[in-house]
Amino acid sequence: MFGNLVNFEASLFDEFRRLERDMDQLFGATPWPSGIRAVERGTYPPLNVGSTPDRVDVYLFAAGLDPKSLDISIQQNLLTVAGERKLSTEEGVNYYRKERFDGAFRRVVTLPEDVNPDQVNARYRDGVLHVTIQRRESAKPRQIEVK
Structure with a gap:
């Protein structure tokens, strides 16, 4: 009964991690800072x-x-x-x-x-x-x- 719930949570967090990596690639890997007070990582x-x-x-x-x-x-x-x-x-x-x-x-x-x-x-x-x-x-x- 709880096995599906645990798998659901794990797959949900995996999706969040994938989304975070995709967002970092899209916005974080630019050669310019992301804001007026930001500096390159x-x-x-x-x-x-x-x-x-x-x-x-x-x-x-x-x-x-x-x-x-x-x-x-x-x-x-x-x-x-x-x-x-x-x-x-x-x-x-x-x-x-x-x-x-x-x-x-x-x-x-x-x-x-x-x-x-x-x-x-x-x-x-x-x-x-x-x-x-x-x-x-x-x-x-x-x-x-x-x-």
Whole structure:
């Protein structure tokens, strides 16, 4: 009596898994992001970019890195952060799911035209790389007094 119910549930879940794979192939395998704030799957490290009238702040969320191994550079208003993340794994272990990034990475961020490449600070703390780029004095808003 319950054998048909169990088979029904198994076949129903199999159909849902097949549908999910089909949807991933249809929508998830595109070379472009799926939304304005989305990034391509596998992009590492994730980052946030914000700005104030005085500076531009870039936060890269990259736990487990050696900060001395990071290569950070600015050229023609492009901030480039490159490095490698090495994770230790046990030999003989079969991983069924592995979501932590392992390997070389490179992220490039286009900066506004008014940043000063001579005034850059980078700090790595608690797994977050914080790069601050000051804006040029001539580009900062200034108050004009009416006489």
